[in-house]
Amino acid sequence: xxxxxxxxxxxxxxxxxxxxxxxxxxxxxxxxxxxxxxxxxxxxxxxxxxxxxxxxxxxxxxxxxxxxxxxxxxxxxxxxxxxxxxxxxxxxxxxxxxxxxxxxxxxxxxxxxxxxxxxxxxxxxxxxxxxxxxxxxxxxxxxxxxxxxxxxxxxxxxxxxxxxxxxxxxxxxxxxxxxxxxxxxxxxxxxxxxxxxxxxxxxxxxxxxxxxxxxxxxxxxxxxxxxxxxxxxxxxxxxxxxxxxxxxxxxxxxxxxxxxxxxxxxxxxxxxxxxxxxxxxxxxxxxxxxxxxxxxxxxxxxxxxxxxxxxxxxxxxxxxxxxxxxxxxxxxxxxxxxxxxxxxxxxxxxxxxxxxxxxxxxxxxxxxxxxxxxxxxxxxxxxxxxxxxxxxxxxxxxxxxxxxxxxxxxxxxxxxxxxxxxxxxxxxxxxxxxxxxxxxxxxxxxxxxxxxxxxxxxxxxxxxxxxxxxxxxxxxxxxxxxxxxxxxxxxxxxxxxxxxxxxxxxxxxxxxxxxxxxxxxxxxxxxxxxxxxxxxxxxxxxxxxxxxxxxxxxxxxxxxxxxxxxxxx
Amino acid sequence: xxxxxxxxxxxxxxxxxxxxxxxxxxxxxxxxxxxxxxxxxxxxxxxxxxxxxxxxxxxxxxxxxxxxxxxxxxxxxxxxxxxxxxxxxxxxxxxxxxxxxxxxxxxxxxxxxxxxxxxxxxxxxxxxxxxxxxxxxxxxxxxxxxxxxxxxxxxxxxxxxxxxxxxxxxxxxxxxxxxxxxxxxxxxxxxxxxxxxxxxxxxxxxxxxxxxxxxxxxxxxxxxxxxxxxxxxxxxxxxxxxxxxxxxxxxxxxxxxxxxxxxxxxxxxxxxxxxxxxxxxxxxxxxxxxxxxxxxxxxxxxxxxxxxxxxxxxxxxxxxxxxxxxxxxxxxxxxxxxxxxxxxxxxxxxxxxxxxxx
Numbered sequence: 001x002x003x004x005x006x007x008x009x010x011x012x013x014x015x016x017x018x019x020x021x022x023x024x025x026x027x028x029x030x031x032x033x034x035x036x037x038x039x040x041x042x043x044x045x046x047x048x049x050x051x052x053x054x055x056x057x058x059x060x061x062x063x064x065x066x067x068x069x070x071x072x073x074x075x076x077x078x079x080x081x082x083x084x085x086x087x088x089x090x091x092x093x094x095x096x097x098x099x100x101x102x103x104x105x106x107x108x109x110x111x112x113x114x115x116x117x118x119x120x121x122x123x124x125x126x127x128x129x130x131x132x133x134x135x136x137x138x139x140x141x142x143x144x145x146x147x148x149x150x151x152x153x154x155x156x157x158x159x160x161x162x163x164x165x166x167x168x169x170x171x172x173x174x175x176x177x178x179x180x181x182x183x184x185x186x187x188x189x190x191x192x193x194x195x196x197x198x199x200x201x202x203x204x205x206x207x208x209x210x211x212x213x214x215x216x217x218x219x220x221x222x223x224x225x226x227x228x229x230x231x232x233x234x235x236x237x238x239x240x241x242x243x244x245x246x247x248x249x250x251x252x253x254x255x256x257x258x259x260x261x262x263x264x265x266x267x268x269x270x271x272x273x274x275x276x277x278x279x280x281x282x283x284x285x286x287x288x289x290x291x292x293x294x295x296x297x298x299x300x301x302x303x304x305x306x307x308x309x310x311x312x313x314x315x316x317x318x319x320x321x322x323x324x325x326x327x328x329x330x331x332x333x334x335x336x337x338x339x340x341x342x343x344x345x346x347x348x349x350x351x352x353x354x355x356x357x358x359x360x361x362x363x364x365x366x367x368x369x370x371x372x373x374x375x376x377x378x379x380x381x382x383x384x385x386x387x388x389x390x391x392x393x394x395x396x397x398x399x400x401x402x403x404x405x406x407x408x409x410x411x412x413x414x415x416x417x418x419x420x421x422x423x424x425x426x427x428x429x430x431x432x433x434x435x436x437x438x439x440x441x442x443x444x445x446x447x448x449x450x451x452x453x454x455x456x457x458x459x460x461x462x463x464x465x466x467x468x469x470x471x472x473x474x475x476x477x478x479x480x481x482x483x484x485x486x487x488x489x490x491x492x493x494x495x496x497x498x499x500x501x502x503x504x505x506x507x508x509x510x511x512x513x514x515x516x517x518x519x520x521x522x523x524x525x526x527x528x529x530x531x532x533x534x535x536x537x538x539x540x541x542x543x544x545x546x547x548x549x550x551x552x553x554x555x556x557x558x559x560x561x562x563x564x565x566x567x568x569x
Numbered sequence: 570x571x572x573x574x575x576x577x578x579x580x581x582x583x584x585x586x587x588x589x590x591x592x593x594x595x596x597x598x599x600x601x602x603x604x605x606x607x608x609x610x611x612x613x614x615x616x617x618x619x620x621x622x623x624x625x626x627x628x629x630x631x632x633x634x635x636x637x638x639x640x641x642x643x644x645x646x647x648x649x650x651x652x653x654x655x656x657x658x659x660x661x662x663x664x665x666x667x668x669x670x671x672x673x674x675x676x677x678x679x680x681x682x683x684x685x686x687x688x689x690x691x692x693x694x695x696x697x698x699x700x701x702x703x704x705x706x707x708x709x710x711x712x713x714x715x716x717x718x719x720x721x722x723x724x725x726x727x728x729x730x731x732x733x734x735x736x737x738x739x740x741x742x743x744x745x746x747x748x749x750x751x752x753x754x755x756x757x758x759x760x761x762x763x764x765x766x767x768x769x770x771x772x773x774x775x776x777x778x779x780x781x782x783x784x785x786x787x788x789x790x791x792x793x794x795x796x797x798x799x800x801x802x803x804x805x806x807x808x809x810x811x812x813x814x815x816x817x818x819x820x821x822x823x824x825x826x827x828x829x830x831x832x833x834x835x836x837x838x839x840x841x842x843x844x845x846x847x848x849x850x851x852x853x854x855x856x857x858x859x860x861x862x863x864x865x866x867x868x869x870x871x872x873x874x875x876x877x878x879x880x881x882x883x884x885x886x887x888x889x890x891x892x893x894x895x896x897x898x899x900x901x902x903x904x905x906x907x908x909x910x911x912x913x914x915x916x917x918x919x920x921x922x923x924x925x926x927x
Binding site: 047048049125128129132134135234235238239241251253254255256257258259340341342343344352364365366420424427428431432438439517518521522529532533534535536537538539540 | 638639640641643659660661662663664666667670671674675677678679680682695698699700764765795796797798799800801802804805806808809810811819822825826829830831906909910913925
């Protein structure tokens with residue numbers, strides 16, 4: 001595979017502009033926080049008139065502290081475990097949805113949005129109320145139902161941590177893989193089935209290997225998210241005595257004075273190394289890019305497998321998934337939002353049910369403006385992220401530009417930047433530049449794109465690997481410019497996969513807090529700030545009400561988008 | 570690039586550089602500390618309020634950075650606006666450590682937005698050390714109990730964060746009366762501590778002396794404590810009965826939730842540790858007159874009554890029954906800031922490590 005044919009000279013300018021814009025945008029977005037972060041790792045914090053001095057102490061303490069090993073072991077176990085759970089659960093659901101004729105499949109996208117919108121703290125608390133040995137609703141039910149003498153689940157354990165994180169991220173796996181499975185030409189799978197391979201074998205021998213780029217990308221993101229998660233370890237890990245390395249970052253930033261951004265940054269250098277290794281493996285695995293290209297010039301229509309009698313099994317899988325991953329936490333959350341304080345779901349408490357929390361949410365100073373800001377910011381941030389992701393990946397995967405991978409790595413690294421560091425880096429820069437965007441929605445937009453660009457780039461990269469070069473070659477031979485090829489051929493083909501990414505990134509933006517809190521201004525409050533403030537001031541029931549409102553709102557938005565999509569096609 | 574030509578390009582770059590330099594110098598000059606914030610801050614004359622009002626009218630605006638949640642501060646801020654309608658208020662609220670991080674970044678970048686800042690004094694002390702605060706006079710310093718105000722006049726408390734024993738009334742029928750009661754074997758397995766409450770241990774060491782405090786916490790550490798992270802998590806778990814009781818939970822939150830009918834109660838212990846919410850004046854405040862008016866108001870009887878009405882514990886003399894007669898240990902943040910690692914390790918060794926479940 002030699003990439004795209006040489007371009008006709010007359011299009012050199014448009015190609016040059018395209019390259020320049022993309023490269024400049026990615027560098028602008030990623031280099032500022034990266035350089036700031038690396039600087040922090042080598043210097044002592046500047047405070048109270050003490051100047052910053054060069055030091056290697058951060059690296060020494062991260063890499064030689066014997067406690068690092070234990071926390072690293074816990075973190076790794078947690079991250080790998082939860083990634084596998086998310087991948088397995090989400091992947092299964094995606095395959096059933098995109099490949100089988102199971103009733104109700106058209107609702108799966110919408111259903112999967114629900115847990116995505118919820119902030120980790122609310123989901124984690126919901127699971128504590130479900131799985132705690134003492135008060136957990138599920139424990140009580142199962143114990144009564146099967147006459148057990150001991151509650152079967154203990155949320156305060158590594159297993160509990162893995163479960164909460166894994167099931168919360170399963171919808172992300174679902175959305176990513178569903179897009180990939182849909183774009184995949186089913187001929188190969190069918191060939192396998194025709195040769196008598198059976199569903200399991202065709203899955204193992206064809207579906208998995210052919211979707212390897214997407215699965216690897218997904219796994220890398222899940223892994224890093226697991227490594228940097230603090231909410232789940234804080235709420236259920238600390239009571240169980242399980243220490244993870246994000247609690248060190250928390251102590252360094254929030255508890256110590258001067259705030260030790262250097263140590264926090266050094267921990268994220270460890271994450272960068274992990275990411276680097278992950279990307280290296282990804283490049284090795286996807287070296288033969290043509291073997292993943294299932295979208296060719298030949299027309300095809302994704303034919304669905306008639307699961308026949310297995311239909312009952314797949315419907316049962318659906319029901320179980322929706323029950324466990326969506327309904328249980330959601331019911332818990334709705335219950336919290338309509339009660340004055342946390343209490344057991346029980347008939348004798350029904351007389352206390354109230355809508356007061358919802359009234360209180362709307363009485364909160366500035367909440368309506370925050371909702372408005374959140375909606376359009378998340379929309380535009382996601383749009384930019386998806387576009388920039390496709391543009392970058394086009395350069396890397398299709399044009400195979402020399403050094404393109406540097407761009408790919410650079411765009412993926414922000415995955416490891418702590419939100420606080422991104423916030424401080426952007427504030428420090430824009431307070432010194434003569435552009436007055438500090439405290440406005442513009443700086444928030446930059447922060448969002450920085451934080452979540454990796455999701456766009458990884459998704460686009462694996463999507464583009466699916467598109468066979470013959471499509472673009474045909475366009476080029478017909479005299480289309482490179483930019484025209486991208487817009488008219490590549491983009492429409494990968495669009496269905498990227499819609500999932502778009503929705504997903506939107507939910508990430510809506511939940512983002514740590515960078516925002518350092519950057520927003522009186523006119524640019526967002527919902528996440530509001531929600532966190534409610535949670536911190538112990539207004540848990542109101543925070544839950546706000547969470548439920550966000551779900552309602554985004555579901556309405558998703559339904560609208562579905563309508564729109566249906567019309568388009 | 571071709572279009573511009575080399576000469577044009579150089580000129581453009583040059584003019585951009587020059588205008589940037591000019592801009593940076595100008596903003597730098599405009600942002601320099603307004604002359605006399607220090608003098609104004611110490612002004613005690615009879616016409617003080619008149620002087621402040623005159624000045625504030627010219628300033629016309631005020632920017633408040635606060636660690637109090639927006640809902641609790643709103644009645645007080647509204648009260649202030651009603652009294653001084655010519656001052657437009659911008660409120661920025663967030664967690665103490667977030668507001669501090671933001672303020673320090675802003676002031677280092679010469680963005681002098683903030684006029685006043687209120688947060689638990691541990692965060693106030695960070696700003697004081699950065700040299701960003703200025704000592705001030707406010708009438709409350711003459712009327713408040715001397716124990717509650719900063720002798721160096723950098724802050725006056727607008728409310729108290731009081732840590733005390735809080736319990737779930739369905740789980741605990743025989744609450745303790747004194748701290749010593751908690752050492753009784755019957756409390757084994759019934760107590761939960763928050764894993765970052767070093768301030769609790771520090772102040773008992775200060776009040777009781779090292780020997781007595783070490784003995785107390787060593788024995789408490791053997792009571793099969795459960796560990797939780799975060800006071801908000803703890804509060805929800807207390808209400809739900811997941812946590813039976815905690816010796817270090819916020820009194821005002823317990824009072825507020827008890828009012829909603831939650832099965833919670835608290836014990837007024839002696840002594841109780843207090844982290845005051847200190848109100849401060851920024852050295853580079855762009856609206857110092859308005860800022861001082863605001864500080865006067867927040868610490869006045871009227872302002873304090875509005876904060877008290879939100880369920881906060883206030884220091885205004887005689888107003889809050891829980892503060893009035895209580896034996897309070899007002900935290901001195903300098904101690905924990907100077908030796909944080911020492912206290913953190915001590916806290917972990919005494920209370921967390923003996924209760925590790927893995």
